[in-house]
Amino acid sequence: MTTAARQETRALAEWRAEIRAWLEANVPEGGLPDPESGDILDAHRAWERTLFEAGYAALHWPVEYGGKGADLDARIVFQEEYERAGAPPRMNLGGLMLAGPTIMKYGTPEQKEFWLPAILSCEHLWCQGFSEPGAGSDLANLRTSAVLDGDELVINGQKIWTSGGMHADWMFGMVRTGDPQSGHRGITYVMIDMRTPGIDVRPIKQINGQTGFSEVFFTDVRVPVANVMGELNGGWQVAMEALGHERGAGRRTYVKFLNDLAQLREFVTSLGQADDVGVREDLGRLLTAVSVYRHHVGRTVADSMRGHDGPEASYNKLYWSEMTAQIHEVGMRVLAARAELQDDEKSLPGAKQWQDNYWFSRATRIFAGTNQIQKNIISERVLGLPKEPRR
Ligand SMILES: Cc1cc2nc3c(=O)[nH]c(=O)nc-3n(C[C@H](O)[C@H](O)[C@H](O)COP(=O)(O)OP(=O)(O)OC[C@H]3O[C@@H](n4cnc5c(N)ncnc54)[C@H](O)[C@@H]3O)c2cc1C
DSSP states (O other): OOHHHHHHHHHHHHHHHHHHHHHHHHSOTTOOOOSOSHHHHHHHHHHHHHHHHTTOSOTTSOGGGTSOOOOHHHHHHHHHHHHHTTOOOOSOHIIIIIIHHHHHHHOOHHHHHHHHHHHHTTSSOEEEEOOBTTBSSSGGGOOOEEEEETTEEEEEEEEEEEETTTTOSEEEEEEEOSOTTOGGGGEEEEEEETTSTTEEEEEEOOTTSOOOEEEEEEEEEEEEGGGEESSTTBHHHHHHHHHHHHHHTTOOOHHHHHHHHHHHHHHHHHTTOTTOHHHHHHHHHHHHHHHHHHHHHHHHHHHHHTTOOOTHHHHHHHHHHHHHHHHHHHHHHHHGGGGGOSOTTTSOTTHHHHHHHHHHHHHTTTTTSOHHHHHHHIIIIISOOOOOOOO
């Protein structure tokens, strides 16, 4: 090992110790439940504020925008410690991971000054307005229209599956400013204040009873042209950048998966299944997959630090979503009928939460671009296979 590498390792170890001590002192006792209701939202905002004041809100943001400008490996260490400490799920990922970096790249100085500080301090919560009833994987088919009227855009249409839509202060969205047949050339990327008259947010109740996402309807919603990111009709390029962040940001830490496996092992033990050969094989297979994932992330981090950002965003998305789904599928088999009980006291501690997580794990194969679409990307852009036929 070179002296430089040894110093880097020492610096990372010091960083890990700093984070661990801070989290031990600050993580709210018992964690925080998912922000489904307004009551708990305040507690999540307070936690985000605590992170912000300590300088940990956005390690990946450059220092000039209030971030820490941390290297990828320092960020991975932070994520590992964050999961290990059982700290609350991050509240404003739409702002921190998607809107923020897009504004940094495409925003004017005024736009940066207005939006970036409020994302960092969690004063503004953000949601993503891309999908529509007829435009999911085929996003360029979107129909929500925006017509120029003086220095405003007048928006009409509907978005769907808008995560956090009912709590959001701002939406980064895509609207059609070209004619209906203009495909990806007639799309504009615009920031929309969710309190603007004409916006109607309707929560969608999911199979687990929660309302994590919404439909958002727009009726003559007037948005200043000054809120457009990049050029009018030039929003496709801006959006592709945001989607890259969404998939690549999926360098989820392996520690999350280890925590899930530890919980699974507790279920197995307390249900007397520790000697079951099939269960043991499943656990071994999953543990191996987590180790492979850990090293895969290590490699993509090293590549990225050398300036090579290839199609690994799609690999990562495929890998973490499949692992999340498979771990929860095995858990449901182990819990069997107990998984149906809605009350932890009659079942096993954590079983109800596991069931909720299982339902959500089904969605990981869909959001951030479905896994079939990721496979298309990999086959076309990595393997060089023929492009899929388009009508
Ligand atoms: C939990 C969750 C949160 C979400 N949050 C948001 C959000 O905040 N904002 C937002 O804008 N959207 C959000 N979405 C929507 C998500 O981006 C879309 O569901 C996704 O892009 C798929 O679109 P779709 O549902 O219209 O399915 P479709 O595109 O209609 O796909 C249906 C099926 O066909 C397959 N398919 C489609 N095209 C192809 C092809 N070319 N080749 C092979 N297979 C194909 C798909 O893989 C899928 O299995 C969220 C979704 C979920 C589940």
